[in-house]
Amino acid sequence: MTTQLALSQLLNGLQLGVLLFLLAAGLTLVFGIMSFVNLAHGSLYMLGAYFGAAAFTHTESFLLALVAAVVGAGIVGLLLDRFALTTLYQRDHLDQVLATFGLILFFNELIRIIWGPSSVFMQVPQALSSTVDIFGFTYPSYRLAIIGAGIAVALGLYLLIQKTRVGMLIRAGATNANMVAALGINIKWLNTLVFALGAALAGLAGVMAGPIVSVQPGMGEPVLILTLVVIIIGGLGSIRGAFLAALIVGVVDTLGRAFMPTLMRTLFERSTADAAGPALASMLIYLFMAVVLAVKPQGLFPASTSVTR
Amino acid sequence: MSALVTKSLVKRFGGVLATDHVSLTVEAHELHAVIGPNGAGKSTLIGQLAGEIVSDEGSVHLLGQDVTRLNTHQRARLGLARTYQITQLAKEFSALDNVLLAVNARAGHKAHNFQFWHNAHDDQDAMQRADAALATVGLTSMRNTLVATMAHGEQRQLEIAMALATEPRLLLLDEPLAGMSQGESAAMIALLKSLKGRYPMLLVEHDMEAVFALADRVSVLVYGRIIATGTPDNIRSNREVRAAYLGEEMP
Amino acid sequence: MKFFPQPIVWSSPRTVTAIVVLALLAMLPIIAAAFDASYYVSLTTRILIYALAAIGLNLILGFGGMVSLGHAMYVLLGAYAVAIPASHGVTSGFTQLAIAISSTALLAAGVGAVSLRTTGIAFIMITLAFAQMLFFGAVSLKDYGGDDGLTVAARSSFGAFDLSNNVTLYYAAFIAVLVALYLSWRAVLSPFGLVLRGSKANARRAIALGHPIFQYQLVAYIASAVVCAVAGVLLANLTLFASPSYGAWTVSGELIVIVILGGLGTVFGPVVGAIILLALEEALPTLIEHVLPDYKSNWMLLLGLFIFVVALVLKHGVFGSLKSRSP
Numbered sequence: 001m002t003t004q005l006a007l008s009q010l011l012n013g014l015q016l017g018v019l020l021f022l023l024a025a026g027l028t029l030v031f032g033i034m035s036f037v038n039l040a041h042g043s044l045y046m047l048g049a050y051f052g053a054a055a056f057t058h059t060e061s062f063l064l065a066l067v068a069a070v071v072g073a074g075i076v077g078l079l080l081d082r083f084a085l086t087t088l089y090q091r092d093h094l095d096q097v098l099a100t101f102g103l104i105l106f107f108n109e110l111i112r113i114i115w116g117p118s119s120v121f122m123q124v125p126q127a128l129s130s131t132v133d134i135f136g137f138t139y140p141s142y143r144l145a146i147i148g149a150g151i152a153v154a155l156g157l158y159l160l161i162q163k164t165r166v167g168m169l170i171r172a173g174a175t176n177a178n179m180v181a182a183l184g185i186n187i188k189w190l191n192t193l194v195f196a197l198g199a200a201l202a203g204l205a206g207v208m209a210g211p212i213v214s215v216q217p218g219m220g221e222p223v224l225i226l227t228l229v230v231i232i233i234g235g236l237g238s239i240r241g242a243f244l245a246a247l248i249v250g251v252v253d254t255l256g257r258a259f260m261p262t263l264m265r266t267l268f269e270r271s272t273a274d275a276a277g278p279a280l281a282s283m284l285i286y287l288f289m290a291v292v293l294a295v296k297p298q299g300l301f302p303a304s305t306s307v308t309r
Numbered sequence: 310m311s312a313l314v315t316k317s318l319v320k321r322f323g324g325v326l327a328t329d330h331v332s333l334t335v336e337a338h339e340l341h342a343v344i345g346p347n348g349a350g351k352s353t354l355i356g357q358l359a360g361e362i363v364s365d366e367g368s369v370h371l372l373g374q375d376v377t378r379l380n381t382h383q384r385a386r387l388g389l390a391r392t393y394q395i396t397q398l399a400k401e402f403s404a405l406d407n408v409l410l411a412v413n414a415r416a417g418h419k420a421h422n423f424q425f426w427h428n429a430h431d432d433q434d435a436m437q438r439a440d441a442a443l444a445t446v447g448l449t450s451m452r453n454t455l456v457a458t459m460a461h462g463e464q465r466q467l468e469i470a471m472a473l474a475t476e477p478r479l480l481l482l483d484e485p486l487a488g489m490s491q492g493e494s495a496a497m498i499a500l501l502k503s504l505k506g507r508y509p510m511l512l513v514e515h516d517m518e519a520v521f522a523l524a525d526r527v528s529v530l531v532y533g534r535i536i537a538t539g540t541p542d543n544i545r546s547n548r549e550v551r552a553a554y555l556g557e558e559m560p
Numbered sequence: 561m562k563f564f565p566q567p568i569v570w571s572s573p574r575t576v577t578a579i580v581v582l583a584l585l586a587m588l589p590i591i592a593a594a595f596d597a598s599y600y601v602s603l604t605t606r607i608l609i610y611a612l613a614a615i616g617l618n619l620i621l622g623f624g625g626m627v628s629l630g631h632a633m634y635v636l637l638g639a640y641a642v643a644i645p646a647s648h649g650v651t652s653g654f655t656q657l658a659i660a661i662s663s664t665a666l667l668a669a670g671v672g673a674v675s676l677r678t679t680g681i682a683f684i685m686i687t688l689a690f691a692q693m694l695f696f697g698a699v700s701l702k703d704y705g706g707d708d709g710l711t712v713a714a715r716s717s718f719g720a721f722d723l724s725n726n727v728t729l730y731y732a733a734f735i736a737v738l739v740a741l742y743l744s745w746r747a748v749l750s751p752f753g754l755v756l757r758g759s760k761a762n763a764r765r766a767i768a769l770g771h772p773i774f775q776y777q778l779v780a781y782i783a784s785a786v787v788c789a790v791a792g793v794l795l796a797n798l799t800l801f802a803s804p805s806y807g808a809w810t811v812s813g814e815l816i817v818i819v820i821l822g823g824l825g826t827v828f829g830p831v832v833g834a835i836i837l838l839a840l841e842e843a844l845p846t847l848i849e850h851v852l853p854d855y856k857s858n859w860m861l862l863l864g865l866f867i868f869v870v871a872l873v874l875k876h877g878v879f880g881s882l883k884s885r886s887p
Contacts, residue, residue, distance in 0.1 A: 031681065037684065093684060098871035101816075103864060105864030106865055107864075109861035225688065225689075228688065232689075236682070280700075286690065293677065299682075361768070382768075385767075390769075397768070400762070406754065410758045410769060413754065414769040414770035414771050421775075422754070423752055424751045425747045428566055428750065429754045432751070
């Protein structure tokens with residue numbers, strides 16, 4: 001049935017969406033607080049996947065794989081912040097783009113040296129390898145678990161940011177970093193915390209995606225670009241925006257890929273549709289982003305409204 | 310004809326009225342000062358006049374022409390020039406290039422600079438105008454100095470030179486004395502005095518002494534509203550004004 | 561009329577460097593022929609092509625402060641403007657150039673008009689997004705090779721002469737670089753360039769003075785895209801191949817690296833940057849082979865570190881660090 005197909009594609013879209021959110025949350029906070037453009041965020045995702053895959057192979061425990069990915073990526077993030085990136089926070093975006101572009105090449109090659117150029121296989125954990133019946137169609141329980149975990153993390157982040165003192169500082173920092181500094185808060189400490197947190201979330205996204213994508217060098221870049229689209233559409237520095245935009249992008253991209261070619265066939269000749277359909281599907285979210293920016297240059301859910309132009 | 314007429318200008322930020330039905334005029338040859346405590350809406354008002362902040366209500370007329378719907382660069386081309394409270398200069402340019410940038414946007418000059426071939430410095434007419442503007446503010450010796458290396462006071466003077474180089478029909482001066490040493494202030498006040506009468510000016514300033522020494526008329530802005538307009542003597546003796554400035558020094 | 565837009569200080573380190581580099585480039589095919597090292601001709605042609613694209617990018621990046629992370633898309637467009645007509649038997653270079661330039665100008669006008677509504681990080685990202693769109697568009701051209709790209713059967717011919725000879729192609733690229741350098745030199749110093757540089761230095765002030773900077777930025781953006789498209793035309797001729805990978809975002813990244821490496825805001829910087837980056841990419845594998853033979857293929861690790869360090873410490877780039885006047 002097509003409705004079942006549509007529903008399962010919708011779930012796929014949500015699943016992609018929550019993964020994107022895990023990446024976007026860190027990226028958008030880091031941008032909001034430090035005004036730092038971190039292209040190497042995708043590398044942290046990749047590292048998470050590799051750490052997880054390695055731990056899973058050795059221990060056969062998915063839980064340990066999760067821990068390894070989150071802690072490992074978090075530590076790499078911490079080290080990056082402390083030893084490599086701090087001086088870049090004050091620089092302009094151009095230097096940041098360039099430096100983190102260099103880091104991408106570095107990490108991709110590092111992974112290639114350690115784990116080899118071909119992809120590493122990671123199994124779906126035993127407990128989640130079956131399928132579940134929803135509304136009369138079957139859906140892999142692992143993907144459902146990703147959606148659940150992603151939403152749980154989003155909820156946790158929400159509580160952290162809305163209900164705790166640290167969260168209050170993060171919110172304040174994202175709106176006005178100078179103000180937080182003026183309040184006498186050690187902004188460096190806050191930076192490190194946010195950066196490591198973002199890295200850990202990227203690592204989590206990586207390990208969760210591990211069993212359903214191919215774990216290989218360079219796997220971070222396509223995801224990074226999608227994530228960038230998410231934070232731009234959502235409004236830079238806005239967690240809420242990142243969450244909503246991640247779901248929108250995930251669903252639009254997935255549904256586009258699934259149905260655009262068929263849809264095109266009803267409008268155009270088969271040959272035209274077959275040629276243009278997939279292309280249009282891949283372009284869909286970029287088109288969407290261009291339209292959003294053309295109409296609302298600040299994104300859909302901006303973190304703060306600026307007074308002057 | 311009045312150089313500037315505003316009628317009931319309003320700007321709201323959220324629920325707050327930053328400017329509350331501000332009506333004021335700057336007559337030809339007049340130096341009209343706007344004073345007010347911090348947060349009175351002075352910067353918002355300047356922004357609305359320059360077009361950087363879009364007004365919610367009211368109108369702005371420049372030399373009899375309605376410019377309410379025009380954006381910043383269009384207003385500038387009609388002769389509205391402004392300076393900034395926090396210097397806004399091309400830091401990696403020489404003083405000359407800053408002024409030349411202004412000269413090339415002067416009011417009444419051709420509407421665009423889409424000339425790609427000749428060196429901008431080869432335009433003798435423009436160069437003379439730029440040098441003249443630098444001379445007016447006393448920066449001739451700094452002509453080829455990089456702005457980033459200039460002293461704060463000199464940068465403030467350059468701000469004025471750039472405004473003058475556009476050959477304005479109205480000058481908006483946003484706290485030109487901000488952050489200046491006593492000596493620098495004195496020089497700036499002398500400069501403004503020399504410009505008085507040559508250009509209609511709207512001066513927003515914190516330094517009361519300077520305002521009362523320079524202005525033909527003074528308007529007092531409190532909580533976005535003009536509570537009084539009059540000659541310096543009038544304002545000095547105005548009760549409401551003294552109340553608004555309670556605790557602050559009135560000369 | 562003066563040929564040079566500004567007086568030349570012959571003794572300044574920058575002038576000397578530029579002249580020496582250009583002289584060496586002018587003589588390279590002759591030197592290569594003498595040493596029977598024709599490989600270096602095609603390597604240097606590639607360097608010149610990257611330099612040309614970077615000169616284009618520099619126009620907006622170095623002088624307009626617009627960080628485009630999508631300029632490889634115009635290189636891609638230029639390459640396909642050669643490859644697609646060639647696959648239909650159209651090998652006239654004039655036709656191909658006309659297609660490349662007109663389609664690029666059109667696309668850049670649209671992309672620029674939308675992108676320039678944003679600034680800063682959003683501008684970086686939206687240019688990247690548009691480049692991705694074109695990239696996927698090229699991938700979807702199944703009739704023209706799709707993912708794999710398509711080979712170009714013959715090099716472009718310009719009436720009496722064609723580019724089939726490697727040395728001819730070399731000099732075509734060299735002359736294109738010279739012309740681009742000269743034109744951008746003039747443009748940067750012109751009244752247009754003054755406004756463009758002013759919009760980079762302080763956009764708010766430039767607008768308040770009465771300059772509608774959006775128009776200037778858009779014109780610069782289109783011009784810079786067209787230069788990149790010409791580079792794409794040459795690239796397709798050099799490799800006899802056009803592929804979506806020409807428009808990969810990493811290529812856009814490399815172009816930025818070249819501009820920064822040479823020196824942001826200098827006219828000649830991109831040439832120096834292209835020479836350094838491509839020579840490095842060429843030399844690193846060989847160098848590593850001597851020290852750690854097993855890791856020859858992992859030279860990108862060092863390149864990544866190099867770029868990172870460049871971003872961190874090299875504020876003015878290699879050429880930009882040279883004095884513009886003699887002491």
